[in-house]
Amino acid sequence: MQTAPHTHQASQANQAGPDFSGLWIPLVTPFDEGQVDKPALKRLVAHYRGSGIAGLVVCGSTGEAAALDEDEQLQTLHTVMDQAPGLPVVMGLSGYHLGKTAARIKALGTLGLAGILLPAPSYIRPSQAGLIEWFTALADVSAVPVILYDIPYRTGSRLELETILALAGHPRILALKDCSGDPAKTQALIADGRLQVLAGEDVNIFSTVAQGGRGAIAAAAHLHTERFVEVLRRIRTGDLAGAEALWTPLQPLIEVLFAEPNPGPLKALMAQRGLLRNELRSPMTRASAALVERLQRLDALVA
Template identity: 75%
Template sequence: MQAETESASHSTPVQRDFSGLWIPLVTPFDGDRIDHAALKRLVAHYRGSGSAGLVVCGSTGEAAALSDEEQMEVLHAVLAEARGLPVIMGLSGYHLGKTAARIRALGAEGISGILLPAPSYIRPSQAGLIEWFGALADASAVPLILYDIPYRTGSTLDLATLLALASHPRICAIKDCGGDPAKTQALIADGRLQVLAGEDMNIFSTVSQGGHGAIAAAAHVHTQRFVRIVELLRAGETAQANALWAPLLPLIEGLFSEPNPGPLKALMAHQGLLRDGLRSPMTRASAALAERLQRLDKSIGS
């Protein structure tokens, strides 16, 4: 780990529980502008859902299509409406100094944590990844949730790397999209990082094995059912959880059969939660898929 920065101290480990079901909030658009009215309604809608909190400016939130200024607009709008509901901020970058500066600034925003992937495109060594995450954790006043998603970043976080990073007092959890069940099980067994399923299809397996929860895009719909599934699994009530989980599987598959969040926004628009708009190069879901999602959604019921 790098030397301590002025903005943070290792003296007192951060204590933060990221267990439960988190919603990686979509960013609603009105034409090419952020739809702040719809964003406010979404936060109010999910505030009473029983979810653990919201993740803003993640991949589901189309953060890559937002300027830094727009990302802060979204964060401030969500925080203003959250009323105590925990908020995690997604942040990516590949310039260490600029990313550390943003992390230091975010520490004053009242967020509960920062979701941080490996730097994209660069594909550093494992030693480079330890240096990267360690330096950014040193710069942070709030907990970091590692985002292991090699199919987006081009970098795989090896188990040994994750275990080394788990010793940092401000690296507290992982959003697990690594695609390696053995690594997931090893992290759960180690116990130092709270393991959150990042692939929606893996929620049941991850939490039933001892994972702490999930960050699930599909949970924008049937949110209370997803919350209950996680609760039941953490309580060891696998059969009851499976009875609620099985009907969701075709819907989850449909929501990711075209690039996320296009299908999700199509279904949410049908439900009247937002306009069906995305920023290029993301595109709206096909009409056939939108109709199929509506049928699948209706078939699940309450």
């Protein structure tokens, strides 16, 4: 696979605003007997802060944001930001009430975030015109850049290529977390060059970045973080053979990490590393014992 030229895309992105290139970790939320485990959260930030990542995403789907109330989400965000001065932090923000979501975006705009990660409204399944209205209205009130989150299997709404291209003209919509599973759409958006395309499906990191995507928001990168960072670095410098040699052992582990609902398998391995307790909020459940055994074997092969 050949690398796509980056010069034109990079110059456009730099003119538009912040650079979201590189590896972003959508941070898990640790729990302790049902409560957000702030000491563990601080340790996680300290653990990843110096690993070469571009930044952290708080309250994404990997962070079990849907199981946190608004106060817990804000406390989690403040804990992470206080522990990571100088490290860019993006906040995930989902909702289906336009007014309430807009009010939250306005409040978050005063906190010094690098951006907002914004999916389509869940459950409603609006038309493409409705999706353009939704994202435009929220980007209009945002003081920080917006990263579109195209993840139809969670929201029930697919962002069509024409819709994303229309939204790319908004001055505060600068990037896309791509979980669409549509390679042709991914290629078209990279070629368009206005949005910084970030792989959102971990199995697609190599292909997306090798084609000119800017980076990834990758749950699996909680593990072997420096290796993920190095894969992206080598792709950017044109060392595809070296990148692929590092990437190939990661692929089986990535696939099994998502064999049961995320972040159950991920938390199981992180708990074995002493990073947090193996605890999730219902209806999320711990990974099965059989899956954890498979993960342990694959994890050892990467190391």
